[in-house]
Amino acid sequence: MDVLEKCRAWTAEHRRDAGGDCYYRAISETFDGTEVEFEGARVIMAASHDYLGLSADARVREAAVRAVRRFGTSLGGSRAVSGSLRLHEELENRLAQFLGQEAAAVLPSGYQANLMLAPLLQDGDYVFSDLSNHASLDEVIRLGEAKERKFLHSDVAHLKELLASAASEAGKMILTDGIFSVEGDICVLPEMMKLADAHGAHVVVDSSHDLGVLGPNGAGVADHFGLRPLLVTSALSKSLASVGGVIAGPTEVIRYLRFHARTSMFTAAASPANVAAALAALDILQAEPQRRARVLDLAEQLHNGLRALGYDTGASVTPVVPVLVRGRERCLRMWRELCRAGVFTAPMTYPGVRAGREVLRITLTAGHTDEQLARLLAAFKEVGRREGLIPGTLHEGPAPVRIVRPATLPTTRAAAG
Ligand SMILES: Cc1ncc(COP(=O)(O)O)c(C=O)c1O
Numbered sequence: 001m002d003v004l005e006k007c008r009a010w011t012a013e014h015r016r017d018a019g020g021d022c023y024y025r026a027i028s029e030t031f032d033g034t035e036v037e038f039e040g041a042r043v044i045m046a047a048s049h050d051y052l053g054l055s056a057d058a059r060v061r062e063a064a065v066r067a068v069r070r071f072g073t074s075l076g077g078s079r080a081v082s083g084s085l086r087l088h089e090e091l092e093n094r095l096a097q098f099l100g101q102e103a104a105a106v107l108p109s110g111y112q113a114n115l116m117l118a119p120l121l122q123d124g125d126y127v128f129s130d131l132s133n134h135a136s137l138d139e140v141i142r143l144g145e146a147k148e149r150k151f152l153h154s155d156v157a158h159l160k161e162l163l164a165s166a167a168s169e170a171g172k173m174i175l176t177d178g179i180f181s182v183e184g185d186i187c188v189l190p191e192m193m194k195l196a197d198a199h200g201a202h203v204v205v206d207s208s209h210d211l212g213v214l215g216p217n218g219a220g221v222a223d224h225f226g227l228r229p230l231l232v233t234s235a236l237s238k239s240l241a242s243v244g245g246v247i248a249g250p251t252e253v254i255r256y257l258r259f260h261a262r263t264s265m266f267t268a269a270a271s272p273a274n275v276a277a278a279l280a281a282l283d284i285l286q287a288e289p290q291r292r293a294r295v296l297d298l299a300e301q302l303h304n305g306l307r308a309l310g311y312d313t314g315a316s317v318t319p320v321v322p323v324l325v326r327g328r329e330r331c332l333r334m335w336r337e338l339c340r341a342g343v344f345t346a347p348m349t350y351p352g353v354r355a356g357r358e359v360l361r362i363t364l365t366a367g368h369t370d371e372q373l374a375r376l377l378a379a380f381k382e383v384g385r386r387e388g389l390i391p392g393t394l395h396e397g398p399a400p401v402r403i404v405r406p407a408t409l410p411t412t413r414a415a416a417g
Pocket of ligand 1: 109110111112114134136177181206208209234235236237243244245
């Protein structure tokens with residue numbers, strides 16, 4: 001059969017609606033990272049993971065511009081040969097220190113940072129992975145040679161059972177997201193690390209959504225629990241307001257992976273602008289904890305505002321706020337209606353989530369204002385009632401959410417009086 005046949009069949013099947021008018025839609029302008037121009041109207045951007053609102057920060061922008069002036073737009077080669085700058089090394093040292101690890105490698109994307117794990121997953125090894133992990137962690141399992149064992153989402157008993165059934169002398173690795181990118185809940189890292197110890201396994205955490213958000217130092221889920229997993233990976237495209245990825249861990253592991261992971265050896269170096277932006281964002285992240293306090297406060301108000309309207313935000317206790325919609329058609333229709341009402345959300349349907357688990361994901365940044373939050377909630381009220389997703393009047397809504405925050409981080413609401 002012609003290799004293109006699948007494209008024809010898919011197009012015929014999805015001619016009318018593959019959600020085609022909801023995905024890959026172009027935004028024409030951005031305003032401070034909190035609003036965008038979409039289809040001629042200015043709408044609230046509630047689907048960006050720029051948690052600390054730093055993509056619009058003048059210091060971050062200026063750092064990127066300076067790097068372009070000094071080093072150009074591209075290094076034109078892989079880090080292994082001609083593309084390594086002192087700037088990459090500076091970011092690697094800073095990130096390793098920040099994440100409490102010995103060493104780090106910076107990659108052009110978070111996806112590639114996770115693919116770096118492939119050489120550790122060899123024939124005869126086992127890899128245990130949470131069913132809700134990000135697609136890039138699924139991908140590295142396909143790329144590696146280890147036997148795959150998926151455990152039910154955050155189900156420690158299931159993980160224990162799977163670990164116990166693996167050959168005791170085999171190499172074992174457990175993969176988990178820190179904050180899960182759709183559910184918004186936090187991984188059970190202490191329990192996983194205890195099990196890992198008992199079964200001779202290592203733990204790898206993808207901290208893409210918790211770096212900058214969780215922990216007394218804002219260094220993510222390991223910081224939150226005061227633990228040190230073997231390796232931490234993260235995208236730089238969220239709290240660090242850039243594009244890129246990092247993998248951090250013991251020096252000998254990072255060095256080994258640099259030479260053995262094809263995703264590092266055979267790909268162009270992260271661009272100078274992106275590296276400089278991440279460095280500047282890291283400075284601000286560390287110097288201005290009030291940004292973290294703001295994004296946590298806003299998230300708590302968002303959760304509870306939605307819950308007061310009758311929406312369910314699931315098990316999330318973080319700034320990743322999933323609005324349970326259930327049903328692909330309904331999810332896409334809600335997305336369109338919310339855009340018309342002035343709010344740009346992220347419609348998560350298959351393959352982003354399993355069929356039947358559709359959500360509209362909302363993420364606000366430290367840059368969003370109380371007025372924007374109020375407008376967002378008004379749009380959800382109007383559209384949800386019209387679409388029959390929430391009741392006209394609510395007698396008893398779901399219990400309020402207490403966002404997870406370090407005791408040492410004051411709330412910006414209290415500070416504002
Ligand atoms: C948990 C998680 N890991 C990895 C990635 C991939 O990062 P990047 O977009 O930089 O490739 C993402 C981004 O969507 C993510 O949410």
